[in-house]
Amino acid sequence: MAALVTVGExxxxxxxxxxxxxxxxxxxxxAPVSVDPSSGYRRYGTTQVDTALLIRRLRELRMPxxxxxxxxxxxxxxxxxxxxxxxxxxxxxxxxxxxxxxxxLREMLTPGxxxxxxxxxxxxxxxxxxxxxxxxxEQIGPWCERTFGRLGAIGAEYGILATPGATYSDxxxxxxxxxxxxxxxxxxxxxxxxxxxxxxLPGGFFAIGVHSGPLNDFDRTYGALGSHVAEHCQVxxxxxxxxxxxxxxxxxxxxxxxxxxxxxIQRIPAPKG
Amino acid sequence: MAALVTVGExxxxxxxxxxxxxxxxxxxxxAPVSVDPSSGYRRYGTTQVDTALLIRRLRELRMPxxxxxxxxxxxxxxxxxxxxxxxxxxxxxxxxxxxxxxxxLREMLTPGxxxxxxxxxxxxxxxxxxxxxxxxxEQIGPWCERTFGRLGAIGAEYGILATPGATYSDxxxxxxxxxxxxxxxxxxxxxxxxxxxxxxLPGGFFAIGVHSGPLNDFDRTYGALGSHVAEHCQVxxxxxxxxxxxxxxxxxxxxxxxxxxxxxIQRIPAPKG
DNA sequence: ATTGACTCTCCGGTTACCGGAGGGTGGAGG
DNA sequence: CCTCCACCCTCCGGTAACCGGAGAGTCAAT
Numbered sequence: 001m002a003a004l005v006t007v008g009e010x011x012x013x014x015x016x017x018x019x020x021x022x023x024x025x026x027x028x029x030x031a032p033v034s035v036d037p038s039s040g041y042r043r044y045g046t047t048q049v050d051t052a053l054l055i056r057r058l059r060e061l062r063m064p065x066x067x068x069x070x071x072x073x074x075x076x077x078x079x080x081x082x083x084x085x086x087x088x089x090x091x092x093x094x095x096x097x098x099x100x101x102x103x104x105l106r107e108m109l110t111p112g113x114x115x116x117x118x119x120x121x122x123x124x125x126x127x128x129x130x131x132x133x134x135x136x137x138e139q140i141g142p143w144c145e146r147t148f149g150r151l152g153a154i155g156a157e158y159g160i161l162a163t164p165g166a167t168y169s170d171x172x173x174x175x176x177x178x179x180x181x182x183x184x185x186x187x188x189x190x191x192x193x194x195x196x197x198x199x200x201l202p203g204g205f206f207a208i209g210v211h212s213g214p215l216n217d218f219d220r221t222y223g224a225l226g227s228h229v230a231e232h233c234q235v236x237x238x239x240x241x242x243x244x245x246x247x248x249x250x251x252x253x254x255x256x257x258x259x260x261x262x263x264x265i266q267r268i269p270a271p272k273g
Numbered sequence: 274m275a276a277l278v279t280v281g282e283x284x285x286x287x288x289x290x291x292x293x294x295x296x297x298x299x300x301x302x303x304a305p306v307s308v309d310p311s312s313g314y315r316r317y318g319t320t321q322v323d324t325a326l327l328i329r330r331l332r333e334l335r336m337p338x339x340x341x342x343x344x345x346x347x348x349x350x351x352x353x354x355x356x357x358x359x360x361x362x363x364x365x366x367x368x369x370x371x372x373x374x375x376x377x378l379r380e381m382l383t384p385g386x387x388x389x390x391x392x393x394x395x396x397x398x399x400x401x402x403x404x405x406x407x408x409x410x411e412q413i414g415p416w417c418e419r420t421f422g423r424l425g426a427i428g429a430e431y432g433i434l435a436t437p438g439a440t441y442s443d444x445x446x447x448x449x450x451x452x453x454x455x456x457x458x459x460x461x462x463x464x465x466x467x468x469x470x471x472x473x474l475p476g477g478f479f480a481i482g483v484h485s486g487p488l489n490d491f492d493r494t495y496g497a498l499g500s501h502v503a504e505h506c507q508v509x510x511x512x513x514x515x516x517x518x519x520x521x522x523x524x525x526x527x528x529x530x531x532x533x534x535x536x537x538i539q540r541i542p543a544p545k546g
Numbered sequence: 547a548t549t550g551a552c553t554c555t556c557c558g559g560t561t562a563c564c565g566g567a568g569g570g571t572g573g574a575g576g
Numbered sequence: 577c578c579t580c581c582a583c584c585c586t587c588c589g590g591t592a593a594c595c596g597g598a599g600a601g602t603c604a605a606t
Contacts (some may be wrong), residue, residue, distance in 0.1 A: 013495075173288045
């Protein structure tokens, strides 16, 4: 009953190019019903149109072919829904991200960025409750939310008033994934607590820049501080620290947020004449 | 004043990977201030951090590097704004498109599509006012709006009540760009009008499927009709026609829209016993 | 002088195809 | 039956924007 058609015809039915259909055949995503053994001509069935259109739709959503395959090969409709929903969530996230980037771009193109002033400080070694994890750049938002939620709860339990912070390994920035340690300073004799470890952070000199306001141009402050350090100081080994002086957990208004970025340096540079 | 740093350091300042920086150097988008002639080591200036971050932001918006280059190399801020705005517009468009695709996907994954019934008809040759253009798939929406706006205005002027339509060359679907002719039938002795040509559409047999409702799953109706034709008819050469029986220009409610898709066939097939 | 962290270039691979060369097929017309 | 033309095949290379790794050179400190 279902007629067999050539690639060209199938292409017209599905609005997928012949090249694309060849490709899908090659990778085994959408194989024709039969292939003439002598001529190599592909024959598609008209019942495949629906599958082809489904694939086309998913591709329009920029879904990678690997996921598309997973989806079209899964007969279980619950799991299909699941995969799809996950993808949509990613797209929503991307969209939100886009909006952020756009606003920060606007600020960037209209010049007049205020100069960052940098503070030098010696920070003694201290002990803290810590949560250590290998985190991907993209996941850092949710991770922080979870982790500082937990740390905050423990802090409240023990009546700790210290400012929380985190250290970020270089890899985290350059490889898009690396070790992050969220910490909440405690007294040296503090008892262990559930779900967190005790970490000892080394002391040293730091160049410190303060980022105020929403986080969408955080990297500019970061770059400005880094530039300053490169120009005026000798960097020291060790991860960069951030101190969340006023964080999203404290107040809702993004304008009030304050983060201190602490860049390890060898010593405090001599002021210029 | 501005210190020179190595790629690695610059990478840390900008959160661009070393590989990426190499790439940008190679294509001349962001060249280091100097390159050591003996060792080949790159030296970046801290003043380049801002440019690098700008590039990073634009890339996060998926802007192609060619455009990014255009933008960062343009000192004229008006033109920069222009390029940026154009890009944002494209993204908005893409977003809207995404929403459409998603809704139609939902419908697709929950089965139960009503069978399309196909009508056979002989359509005599007729004359029409026509607008012929080479159109890209992506541009078809705005193009139709413009073109049918114009045709509608001319039709109103002459008191023409006919149903407008369009023909689409095969290339339009398979190559993503091809000839489209929007037409509005007129009497054979109709006088020429400004901005449109007189076209004569050949008569013949057609298999006709009606698509009702919003256009987001238009291609499914299209595929269903094509499948039907492949199974029951012999196709005839010539472009596919669409007749806009009830179009967005007539009513705002998408549910009321009706489009007839006309697939050229050799003859009306004999009904099956 | 050696270590170890860093850097260089070059080559290949990735994803989802597109374009074209060079050659075989299939049905229609002469 | 032959020829034509549209269609089809495979194979090769290219695209964008990088990533990964090999093999080798470099820098600063110990």
